[in-house]
Amino acid sequence: MLSSKRILLIIGGGIAAYKSLDLIRRLRERGADVTPVLTRAAGEFVTPLSVSALAGEKGYRDLFDLTDEAEMGHIQLSRSADLIVVAPATADLMGKMAAGLANDLASTLLMATDTPVLCAPAMNVRMWTHPATQRNLKQLQADGVRFVGPNEGDMACGEYGPGRMSEPLEIVTAVEARLSAGPLAGRRVLVTSGPTHEPIDPVRYIANRSSGAQGAAVARALAELGAEVTFVTGPADVPPPAGVRVVPVETAQQMSDAVDAALPVDAGIFAAAVADWRVASASDKKLKKSRDGLPVLEFAENPDILKRVSGMGVNRPPLVVGFAAETDNVIEHATAKRLRKGCDWIVANDVSPATGIMGGSENAVILISDNGAEEWPRMGKGEVARRLAAKIADALAG
Numbered sequence: 001m002l003s004s005k006r007i008l009l010i011i012g013g014g015i016a017a018y019k020s021l022d023l024i025r026r027l028r029e030r031g032a033d034v035t036p037v038l039t040r041a042a043g044e045f046v047t048p049l050s051v052s053a054l055a056g057e058k059g060y061r062d063l064f065d066l067t068d069e070a071e072m073g074h075i076q077l078s079r080s081a082d083l084i085v086v087a088p089a090t091a092d093l094m095g096k097m098a099a100g101l102a103n104d105l106a107s108t109l110l111m112a113t114d115t116p117v118l119c120a121p122a123m124n125v126r127m128w129t130h131p132a133t134q135r136n137l138k139q140l141q142a143d144g145v146r147f148v149g150p151n152e153g154d155m156a157c158g159e160y161g162p163g164r165m166s167e168p169l170e171i172v173t174a175v176e177a178r179l180s181a182g183p184l185a186g187r188r189v190l191v192t193s194g195p196t197h198e199p200i201d202p203v204r205y206i207a208n209r210s211s212g213a214q215g216a217a218v219a220r221a222l223a224e225l226g227a228e229v230t231f232v233t234g235p236a237d238v239p240p241p242a243g244v245r246v247v248p249v250e251t252a253q254q255m256s257d258a259v260d261a262a263l264p265v266d267a268g269i270f271a272a273a274v275a276d277w278r279v280a281s282a283s284d285k286k287l288k289k290s291r292d293g294l295p296v297l298e299f300a301e302n303p304d305i306l307k308r309v310s311g312m313g314v315n316r317p318p319l320v321v322g323f324a325a326e327t328d329n330v331i332e333h334a335t336a337k338r339l340r341k342g343c344d345w346i347v348a349n350d351v352s353p354a355t356g357i358m359g360g361s362e363n364a365v366i367l368i369s370d371n372g373a374e375e376w377p378r379m380g381k382g383e384v385a386r387r388l389a390a391k392i393a394d395a396l397a398g
């Protein structure tokens with residue numbers, strides 16, 4: 001709940017601005033007071049009247065007149081707000097924020113405040129992946145700005161990819177996490193999850209049976225404790241949780257690159273079932289049946305992401321947690337794996353078919369650390385995740 005929380009909502013000029021209307025409603029349903037500010041461009045997409053009507057407060061237009069006492073008062077208000085939400089955060093607004101420009105009301109409010117800021121980016125996919133935007137993103141993250149989204153999907157401009165603004169309820173979850181006094185508030189955490197797909201040709205790939213359920217549950221549990229979570233996920237069966245930054249990938253190499261881009265973090269949780277091998281030279285054309293016999297697939301080794309990150313110097317997260325899926329001698333194999341990979345903890349589980357764990361809703365894990373092996377009773381994957389998240393919070397606090 002957000003009762004009596006004061007949110008200053010800066011609405012940027014993008015087609016996703018229409019979602020900010022629903023966002024205002026959702027925030028108010030939960031008890032928050034919302035003061036909206038529209039940039040000049042936002043006024044082209046939503047009307048100040050609809051924004052004000054939903055917020056039950058005057059919507060401030062970006063008419064930038066700091067001699068106007070009302071605008072000065074508004075700057076005070078930005079300081080007294082509990083959180084500033086920028087939704088949609090356009091490429092232009094992110095650029096201004098990263099550069100420290102203050103040439104209109106929205107950017108001035110952002111510069112003149114020490115209130116935490118949460119951005120929900122929304123832009124064309126090429127604008128999102130543009131090096132300038134990615135540079136700005138890194139800078140803003142380093143400045144302590146939090147992000148929710150963008151999501152991947154069909155875009156209003158007809159393209160497909162990352163750049164869609166998170167849905168209002170996802171933003172609300174991120175707002176709640178940001179305002180929660182949870183033990184992981186202010187911490188950045190990375191979670192890898194799901195299987196990877198290693199292409200054979202454009203239509204075939206090698207995969208594994210991971211559903212991504214445990215990784216998604218861990219990401220959700222960490223976000224619920226207030227962490228800013230980057231969720232790097234292969235093509236999983238279960239949807240990613242709300243309120244985390246989702247980075248979808250397909251192959252182990254892409255996952256490895258996405259992990260590097262997410263660093264530095266306070267903790268890295270590597271729950272993905274990464275393919276150990278890829279096809280050395282995947283064909284760019286569909287392989288055809290031929291009279292010459294069966295195709296021979298040659299394999300190459302994939303990067304071991306967990307091992308690589310565990311062995312990093314300055315960028316090594318203070319806490320690195322791996323998972324070990326074993327079918328026999330679980331403790332012995334997982335203990336050896338912890339040493340081989342160089343991580344701090346290993347969450348080991350028995351995935352032999354009789355357990356029904358792989359793809360199922362329950363898990364029975366053994367946490368292996370410097371202190372030896374700690375066996376947890378069989379429980380739901382959500383419960384395992386919450387227990388693990390609580391342990392991570394304790395470790396980072398200690």
Ligand code: CTP
Binds near residue numbers: 272276302303304322
């Ligand atoms: N992992 C990784 N990158 C890889 C392979 C695995 O980051 N290329 C991570 C997984 O996310 C998991 C841990 O390493 O946290 C254990 O993975 P697993 O495949 O079980 O370990 P292996 O080293 O492949 O051991 P083995 O196949 O011998 O059981």
